[in-house]
Amino acid sequence: MSEPVHENEYVLGVNDDEIARLGLQHMAWRAHAFAAWNSANIRPGQTWLDAGCGPGYASIDLAELLGPQGRVIAIDKSDVFLAALESRARQRGLTNVTSQRVDLESEEFPDARVNGAWCRWVLCFVANPRDVLRKIAAALRPGGRIVLHEYFDYRAWRAAPPLPELEEFVAAVMTSWRHRGGEPDIALQIPAWLEELGLEVKHTRVIIDAPQPDTMTWAWLRAFVDVHRRRLADLGFLAATRAEEIWRAFELFESSPACRMIAPGVLEIIAERRDSLRHR
Numbered sequence: 001m002s003e004p005v006h007e008n009e010y011v012l013g014v015n016d017d018e019i020a021r022l023g024l025q026h027m028a029w030r031a032h033a034f035a036a037w038n039s040a041n042i043r044p045g046q047t048w049l050d051a052g053c054g055p056g057y058a059s060i061d062l063a064e065l066l067g068p069q070g071r072v073i074a075i076d077k078s079d080v081f082l083a084a085l086e087s088r089a090r091q092r093g094l095t096n097v098t099s100q101r102v103d104l105e106s107e108e109f110p111d112a113r114v115n116g117a118w119c120r121w122v123l124c125f126v127a128n129p130r131d132v133l134r135k136i137a138a139a140l141r142p143g144g145r146i147v148l149h150e151y152f153d154y155r156a157w158r159a160a161p162p163l164p165e166l167e168e169f170v171a172a173v174m175t176s177w178r179h180r181g182g183e184p185d186i187a188l189q190i191p192a193w194l195e196e197l198g199l200e201v202k203h204t205r206v207i208i209d210a211p212q213p214d215t216m217t218w219a220w221l222r223a224f225v226d227v228h229r230r231r232l233a234d235l236g237f238l239a240a241t242r243a244e245e246i247w248r249a250f251e252l253f254e255s256s257p258a259c260r261m262i263a264p265g266v267l268e269i270i271a272e273r274r275d276s277l278r279h280r
Helices: 016-039 057-066 079-091 129-138 164-179 190-196 216-235 240-254
Strands: 047-051 071-076 097-101 114-120 140-153 158-160 199-207 260-262 265-273
Touching: 016 057, 016 079, 016 114, 016 140, 016 216, 016 265, 047 057, 047 129, 057 071, 057 079, 057 097, 057 114, 071 079, 079 097, 129 140, 129 190, 140 190, 140 199, 158 164, 164 216, 164 240, 190 199, 190 265, 216 240
Parallel strands: 047 071, 047 114, 071 097, 114 140
Antiparallel strands: 140 265, 158 260, 199 265
């Protein structure tokens, strides 16, 4: 059954299907996250902010890396997501995760000075990404680092051989994000914003994969099509019958022995806070 759509809700939804999909997504990207955190010099005992933590899969990994003397401050506007994080932390016996309900766009962040901040696929969904970035930067101690994963070329998500139905789905996804004020290719603007805010960009890396079936990256992309064809129908960006046609075409495509997908292009950015920030 479709979930009701609320005006201020995360555009991808906050239901059980989305929580499960986000878990699969984190597993597909977990090695990239660990590599980025390592590049940002994460160390036990530090305090890190997980901005837009969702159900907290990354928060749990950060908490374990930081150890019992470290701390993770996880913030998100969804009570459903935060409850999922708190439950998972209890199951793992973690006491160094603090969760707090914060609307990243309209509310101030917790009053803390952190060694590092992690933000993945959040700025592409908000209407005022530069201001959210400013608030994340303001939470950093001098010398603290922000680690970002954001899309720079979402339309790069293609099938090989070409599948017009997948391209139609990707276009509908991008339209739905922009309709809510987001920008799928937001990473193209972020390095300049960071410099304007007084941070120094220390590292950038392009991440593009070309998975085949039976890989974790394929499973992540497949789950997105499966869950969000229905979400797009609920939001009115695809007719329900067309959403089913796209899914059937995708299933037929992935049954062919030589099929591949090109994943959306992601830019990894690590920036360091200087002694003072600019607030313009």
